[in-house]
Amino acid sequence: MFAIARTELTQIFRNRLVLVTSFIMPVAVSAFFIYRHDAFASFASLGYIAAIVMFTVGAFGLYTTTVTTLASRRQNLFLKRLRSTAESDAGILSGLILPATVIAAVQVAGILTVFGVVAGAPSNVPLLVVAVIAVIAMMIGLALATAGVTNSPEHAQVTTLPVSLGVIAVASWVGITGTEELTMLKRLLPGGAATELVTNAWNGGVALSDSLILLAPTFAWVVVAVSFAHRMFRWEPRR
Amino acid sequence: MSTTPVIEVERLNLKYGDFHAVKDLTFEVRPGELYALLGTNGAGKTSTLEAVEGHRTPSSGTVRVFGHSPGDRRAVRPRMGIMLQESGFSPDLTVRESVGLIGRLTRRTDDVGRVIDIVGLTGKAGTLVSQLSGGEKRRLDFATAVYGTPELIFLDEPTTGLDIQSRDHLWQAVDRLRENGSTVVLTTHYLEEAQQRADRIGLMHQGVFHREGTVTELTRTLPSVIKFTLDGPVPALPLAATVGADGAVLVETFGLQKDLNLLLAWAQDNAVDLRDLSAGPTRLDDVFRAIES
Numbered sequence: 001m002f003a004i005a006r007t008e009l010t011q012i013f014r015n016r017l018v019l020v021t022s023f024i025m026p027v028a029v030s031a032f033f034i035y036r037h038d039a040f041a042s043f044a045s046l047g048y049i050a051a052i053v054m055f056t057v058g059a060f061g062l063y064t065t066t067v068t069t070l071a072s073r074r075q076n077l078f079l080k081r082l083r084s085t086a087e088s089d090a091g092i093l094s095g096l097i098l099p100a101t102v103i104a105a106v107q108v109a110g111i112l113t114v115f116g117v118v119a120g121a122p123s124n125v126p127l128l129v130v131a132v133i134a135v136i137a138m139m140i141g142l143a144l145a146t147a148g149v150t151n152s153p154e155h156a157q158v159t160t161l162p163v164s165l166g167v168i169a170v171a172s173w174v175g176i177t178g179t180e181e182l183t184m185l186k187r188l189l190p191g192g193a194a195t196e197l198v199t200n201a202w203n204g205g206v207a208l209s210d211s212l213i214l215l216a217p218t219f220a221w222v223v224v225a226v227s228f229a230h231r232m233f234r235w236e237p238r239r
Numbered sequence: 240m241s242t243t244p245v246i247e248v249e250r251l252n253l254k255y256g257d258f259h260a261v262k263d264l265t266f267e268v269r270p271g272e273l274y275a276l277l278g279t280n281g282a283g284k285t286s287t288l289e290a291v292e293g294h295r296t297p298s299s300g301t302v303r304v305f306g307h308s309p310g311d312r313r314a315v316r317p318r319m320g321i322m323l324q325e326s327g328f329s330p331d332l333t334v335r336e337s338v339g340l341i342g343r344l345t346r347r348t349d350d351v352g353r354v355i356d357i358v359g360l361t362g363k364a365g366t367l368v369s370q371l372s373g374g375e376k377r378r379l380d381f382a383t384a385v386y387g388t389p390e391l392i393f394l395d396e397p398t399t400g401l402d403i404q405s406r407d408h409l410w411q412a413v414d415r416l417r418e419n420g421s422t423v424v425l426t427t428h429y430l431e432e433a434q435q436r437a438d439r440i441g442l443m444h445q446g447v448f449h450r451e452g453t454v455t456e457l458t459r460t461l462p463s464v465i466k467f468t469l470d471g472p473v474p475a476l477p478l479a480a481t482v483g484a485d486g487a488v489l490v491e492t493f494g495l496q497k498d499l500n501l502l503l504a505w506a507q508d509n510a511v512d513l514r515d516l517s518a519g520p521t522r523l524d525d526v527f528r529a530i531e532s
Binding site for chain 2: 003004007010011014015073076077078080081082083084085086087088
């Protein structure tokens with residue numbers, strides 16, 4: 001697994017397009033949110049900025065990169081090549097997605113740390129960490145599922161749009177308008193409960209028991225994403 | 240050397256939807272032999288090979304490699320090297336990185352530089368795969384297959400796209416592996432390679448085995464052909480003959496030397512000029528064509 005991860009990391013740094021679009025752009029967008037945090041906090045909250053930063057990195061840094069990587073590796077039969085070795089399927093997949101996952105986690109941690117220093121620390125750090133982990137797990141599951149219907153890296157530019165734009169739209173809707181109205185719908189949408197969880201963790205003022213309830217739909221989406229991945233992921237190109 | 244078969248395939252069936260690609264295939268590959276799986280396009284040989292390699296799950300039947308299911312990667316893969324039909328390398332990795340990665344994942348040990356040298360890519364060790372020619376990618380593929388000198392090597396169309404010199408180098412490397420006791424399973428469209436090198440051959444057509452055996456066993460099922468042309472009308476010949484569409488006289492025989500002598504003596508005695516005379520043993524191509532027709 002680690003041998004595969006090491007070569008994946010090498011390839012990420014050799015491919016400038018992936019490096020810029022998937023890792024530098026999310027950081028730049030996040031930097032803009034932090035720089036203008038007063039403006040965004042005036043119509044939403046600081047917690048909303050934390051959530052939108054997390055989903056921006058999750059959607060573009062992790063989800064899109066993972067789908068593109070897997071589609072590319074399958075298209076040029078690299079996945080089949082890896083499966084001709086003694087490495088297990090789980091080890092192969094873990095190795096392929098580990099670098100993007102670690103980079104995304106480090107990005108989110110770094111950006112939120114800077115945000116905390118600039119705008120004030122979050123109220124409940126452990127809850128925030130749980131929310132970040134759940135979102136990363138959900139985005140990986142959705143990436144594996146989306147890779148199943150993505151034939152090529154070029155195709156990934158289209159197939160990743162619904163989820164990446166969708167989760168950011170949900171995060172913005174929930175983060176800006178809150179969940180007083182349409183509570184059930186907002187919490188059941190992918191990323192809705194996670195956004196509320198992050199907002200609560202950052203802003204505080206909400207009973208822990210009320211926040212813990214949000215873990216149920218958040219982890220339910222992880223299960224749904226992994227289930228989709230299990231059904232839809234393919235190792236070889238369609239013939 | 241053990242006589243237990245390295246590969247045992249029993250009543251293998253592979254289906255893709257309604258298409259029955261491989262039907263009730265049974266064969267075995269013995270230790271140390273070079274077994275060639277040959278067939279027409281779409282005969283099912285790559286599907287069969289993939290089932291034996293563990294890349295495809297049989298619809299029914301059993302496949303055992305070293306006594307294990309080929310899907311048991313930890314047990315089987317460290318002992319086998321696989322040269323795929325298509326490249327399957329990441330374009331952003333170098334030759335050295337590609338061999339090192341795949342080699343390490345096979346759980347065998349070897350020196351990456353040595354393996355790269357075997358396939359003549361030492362000068363390209365630091366070159367990205369995306370910058371290799373088609374032939375160089377085939378050689379890279381071969382390098383990963385022979386990394387660590389595996390006991391069993393699958394070669395799927397190994398010489399396609401290679402120049403003559405590279406082919407010779409590849410076969411020399413295969414010969415050295417066989418001297419070390421490796422078993423080789425080969426598919427190829429170059430029948431002369433199989434004819435020269437295979438210990439046994441399985442001939443597939445439309446998903447089934449039509450014939451299996453040594454080259455001698457396969458070719459002796461068909462007659463040899465003596466071919467010549469004559470000026471003017473065909474006289475009474477000493478052997479049964481037919482006239483082909485091009486006007487050539489064809490004599491089919493299972494006793495080539497005896498009948499050729501007879502024919503030459505007759506021509507001498509009757510002052511007949513046998514123009515464009517040719518005669519040769521039955522080749523694998525002829526067996527192949529007979530199956531196709």
